Amino acid sequence: MRYPWWRLCVFLCAASVPVYWLYLAWTLALGPDPGKVLVDNLGQGALVLLLLTLAMTPLQRVTGWGGWLAVRRQLGLWCFSYALLHLASYLFFLLGAEFSCLPEELSERPYILVGMLGLLGLTVLAATSSRWSMRRLGKRWKTLHQLIYVIVIVVLLHMLWVVRADAGRWALYAGVAAILLALRFPAAASALERVRTRKNKVRNKTEING
Amino acid sequence: MLIRIPAGGDCHESEVTPEPIYRSRRRFIQGAALAGAAVGVPLLARAAEQYPGVPASPAPPWFVGKLGDARWRAVVAQGEAITPYADATQYNNFYEFGPNKGDPARYAAELKVEPWTVLVDGEVEKPGRYSLEDLFIEGQLEERIYRLRCVEAWSMVIPWLGFPLADLVQMVRPLSAAKFARFETAYRPDEMRGTRSSFALIDWPYVEGLRMDEAMHPLSLLAVGMYGRVLPNQNGAPLRLVIPWKYGFKSIKSIVRISFVREQPRTTWRSMAPEEYGFYANVNPQVSHPRWSQARERRLPGSLFSPNVRDTLLFNGYADQVADLYASMDLTKDY
Numbered sequence: 353m354r355y356p357w358w359r360l361c362v363f364l365c366a367a368s369v370p371v372y373w374l375y376l377a378w379t380l381a382l383g384p385d386p387g388k389v390l391v392d393n394l395g396q397g398a399l400v401l402l403l404l405t406l407a408m409t410p411l412q413r414v415t416g417w418g419g420w421l422a423v424r425r426q427l428g429l430w431c432f433s434y435a436l437l438h439l440a441s442y443l444f445f446l447l448g449a450e451f452s453c454l455p456e457e458l459s460e461r462p463y464i465l466v467g468m469l470g471l472l473g474l475t476v477l478a479a480t481s482s483r484w485s486m487r488r489l490g491k492r493w494k495t496l497h498q499l500i501y502v503i504v505i506v507v508l509l510h511m512l513w514v515v516r517a518d519a520g521r522w523a524l525y526a527g528v529a530a531i532l533l534a535l536r537f538p539a540a541a542s543a544l545e546r547v548r549t550r551k552n553k554v555r556n557k558t559e560i561n562g
Numbered sequence: 563m564l565i566r567i568p569a570g571g572d573c574h575e576s577e578v579t580p581e582p583i584y585r586s587r588r589r590f591i592q593g594a595a596l597a598g599a600a601v602g603v604p605l606l607a608r609a610a611e612q613y614p615g616v617p618a619s620p621a622p623p624w625f626v627g628k629l630g631d632a633r634w635r636a637v638v639a640q641g642e643a644i645t646p647y648a649d650a651t652q653y654n655n656f657y658e659f660g661p662n663k664g665d666p667a668r669y670a671a672e673l674k675v676e677p678w679t680v681l682v683d684g685e686v687e688k689p690g691r692y693s694l695e696d697l698f699i700e701g702q703l704e705e706r707i708y709r710l711r712c713v714e715a716w717s718m719v720i721p722w723l724g725f726p727l728a729d730l731v732q733m734v735r736p737l738s739a740a741k742f743a744r745f746e747t748a749y750r751p752d753e754m755r756g757t758r759s760s761f762a763l764i765d766w767p768y769v770e771g772l773r774m775d776e777a778m779h780p781l782s783l784l785a786v787g788m789y790g791r792v793l794p795n796q797n798g799a800p801l802r803l804v805i806p807w808k809y810g811f812k813s814i815k816s817i818v819r820i821s822f823v824r825e826q827p828r829t830t831w832r833s834m835a836p837e838e839y840g841f842y843a844n845v846n847p848q849v850s851h852p853r854w855s856q857a858r859e860r861r862l863p864g865s866l867f868s869p870n871v872r873d874t875l876l877f878n879g880y881a882d883q884v885a886d887l888y889a890s891m892d893l894t895k896d897y
Contacts, residue, residue: 374866377865377866378866380863380865383649383652383653383663383664383863384645384646384649384652384653384862384863384864385653385663385716385860385862385863385864386864386865386866387860387864387866387869388716388860390866444869445866445869446860446869447871448858448860448869448871450858450871453855456855457854457855460850460852460855461852461853461854463853513853514853515763518657518660518661518756518759518761518762518763519761519763520661520759520760520761520762523761
């Protein structure tokens with residue numbers, strides 16, 4: 353396995369954040385409504401991880417470093433885990449484990465339904481993330497995993513629905529997502545490649561001159 | 563292994579006040595007594611004694627004077643525990659200071675609440691710009707412990723100090739043409755950083771309103787203090803409305819203007835999302851907010867494994883006192 357320390361580092365970072373939040377909730381440092389804070393944090397955490405996952409390919413294109421791609425699947429799986437915990441904490445802390453309320457919540461509140469759609473998409477991607485699935489699905493694997501572009505839009509819609517008075521944070525995420533999606537267009541992707549080759553050329557030149 | 567089954571009324575260990583805090587209450591009371599003595603009013607100490615642990619704060623002389631013959635516990639909430647002061651002052655919605663619950667506690671100190679005047683205008687016999695002292699010159703300060711139900715499905719129980727809104731209305735004498743009271747919050751971008759955000763969706767200043775019979779209802783309160791002291795800025799200093807049977811956003815904070823008008827005022831949340839926030843905004847478990855159910859509420863503070871979820875009551879439990887106001891109305895339409 354390449355980049356074992358880098359992978360471990362990413363793993364520990366992603367794993368320690370929810371543990372830290374739980375610790376804060378335990379010590380009453382999250383305020384009087386810790387369940388709500390956890391639900392919000394996990395939801396936003398999942399979105400940030402989704403954006404990070406989407407950022408790995410462009411970063412690899414610009415820098416040429418293979419480490420970015422080495423952690424892409426891991427980040428995607430973390431995004432799925434955070435989203436699952438987001439749903440679980442909503443069910444336990446906000447609905448008070450009254451699961452009988454869930455069908456009503458789903459049918460009457462479209463933003464929850466939209467969130468569930470996003471999670472469903474992430475589940476499909478997480479379930480087909482293994483090498484075995486990649487081999488089995490062959491070319492279709494890539495098409496299937498382009499679902500991530502739809503998921504990021506669905507998830508942003510889910511968040512926009514929840515924002516009540518100030519859309520600043522949402523606008524930041526949406527802006528980053530728009531840039532990351534734009535970088536998928538072939539023209540932008542090859543522009544990124546050119547950045548790297550130019551950088552290499554400069555480096556080579558200085559090496560020759562030096 | 564010892565398995566102890568607590569009786570229903572027993573306190574959990576987590577509810578027990580830690581010893582150092584318990585022991586420090588005397589120091590607190592002594593400190594408050596000294597502060598009271600310093601301004602020559604030992605009565606302030608009595609107020610502090612009722613709420614040990616609530617930090618004393620400088621109060622304007624007129625407030626200190628009124629505190630002396632305040633009617634403590636004029637209204638109580640039977641069987642309800644008062645929300646800890648720290649939670650009531652650190653978990654707030656006051657978008658003028660930012661969109662997060664902690665923002666008001668962090669930034670509201672930037673608001674200058676003294677001197678403060680309230681403009682009274684519209685269909686009224688005695689319009690003018692009043693200081694708080696003038697507004698309440700005859701009034702007797704009352705403590706009222708009310709449930710507070712936020713439209714976001716959380717709730718608290720808060721001991722307010724204030725004056726009946728009806729007294730103020732009677733003092734300024736609205737004309738018969740006045741059908742509604744319109745209230746306006748201060749809008750000072752220099753002192754309210756939330757209003758400087760270019761992503762804020764609110765059209766400042768914040769506006770709320772009541773029908774005249776709602777304004778005259780004996781439960782309607784103009785609060786100037788809570789927990790035996792003046793209002794902290796994040797809770798709407800120096801003057802706010804408290805309408806206990808309506809969702810919290812009706813209880814407008816930091817009021818600078820009260821107008822008596824003919825038409826139903828264009829209130830802030832209603833004009834932003836009329837399908838989500840009605841003009842009446844009476845607490846009603848039967849009428850859901852489009853994005854969440856209003857049938858239940860989280861009584862704060864909750865902890866992670868006891869979220870303290872309970873059923874919401876019609877008119878927030880004040881139905882026997884206010885239901886008459888809406889007898890002829892369809893509450894699912896006029897929500």
